[in-house]
Amino acid sequence: MKQSIYRAMIELTNGRFTSNLLYRFARSNASRFAIAPFSKTYRINEDEIENELKSYQTLHEFFIRKLKADARSIDMHEESIVSPVDAVIEDIGSIDQDRRIMVKEKEYSISEMLGGDEAASKYAGGTYMIFYLSPSHYHRIHSPVTGEINKQWTLGRKSFPVNKWGLAFGRDTLSKNYRKISEVGYEGGELAIVKVGAMFVNSIERTHEGDKLEKGKEMAYFSFGSTVILLFQKDAFQLLPSIQTPAHIRVGECIGHMV
Incomplete structure (x- = not known):
């Protein structure tokens, strides 16, 4: 019953009209007056922000804020793999041979998430990690x-919440929400970076140029809260033993090593 009510409420409030209202407000001059209350409500560390609070003209501009150059330290160990975002690691687990994962007692298809069996087959037997970004987080x-990016593609049209309620009661949010996928070849093999849109706003903007990626360098940003999923190939990734979910993590912190 709770699940049905939740889904009905989201279906009614996550339409084009309401999404457009939020989109337009966040980019309007009027939204500037919401920046300070937003920052206070979510306890955002204003000392690490690149610019002063008063310099942001819209809520959207503040939401996609950059940080000072020394605000994050990148683990540059040759074999380390680092967190792509400031987030909470909500789940870590194995991808079974049928290309399925279990998150919050719900089964998701990696084939559906990536758009087909061919794209998903290389991750069978591998590892997945789910990073949830709340409105309080830095969203780059x-x-x-x-x-090097080998391939990029976009799937899905509409998005539902990806917080704990969305994962518990939503309808295949991780595999059906609007999402942009980057498949990256690196020294340890290949990994998929799945950037999942959240409720109302599907904006996921690529910011880097070309296909070469450097560890710790910016590649994209979200508008409003969302989720990043990392998919690793079998026997290609060793999780840092100290990470236990839910785990708060920041950009550049080591999450594991190449095998």
Whole structure:
């Protein structure tokens, strides 16, 4: 019953009209007056922001803010793989041979997430990690490895919440939401970076140029809260033993090593 009510409410409030209202407001001059309350409500560390609070003209501009150059330290160990975002690691697990994962007691198809069996087959038996970004988080996405983008593609049209309620009661949010996928070749093999849109706003903007990626360098940003999923190939990734979910993580911190 709770699941049905939740889904009905989201279906009614996540339409084109309401999405456009939020989109237009966040980019309007009127939204400037919401910046300070937003920052206070979400306890954002204003000392690490690149610019002063008063310099942001819209809520959207503040939301996609950059940080000072020394705000994040990147683990540059040759074999390390780092967090692509400031987030909470909600789940870590194995991808079974049928290309399925279990998140919050719900089964998801990697084939559906990536758009087909061919794209998903290389990750069978591998590892997945799910990073959830709340509105309080820094929303720019950085590369977890040094490598080269082999392929990028976009799937899905509409998005539903990807917070704990969305994962528990939503309808295949991780595999059906609007999402942009980058497949990256690196020294340890190949990994998929799945950037999942959240409720209302599907904006996922690529910011880097070309196909070469450098570990810790920015590659994209989200508008509003969302999720990043990393998919690793079998026997290609060793998780840092100290990471236990849910784990708070920041851009550039080591999450594991190449095998």
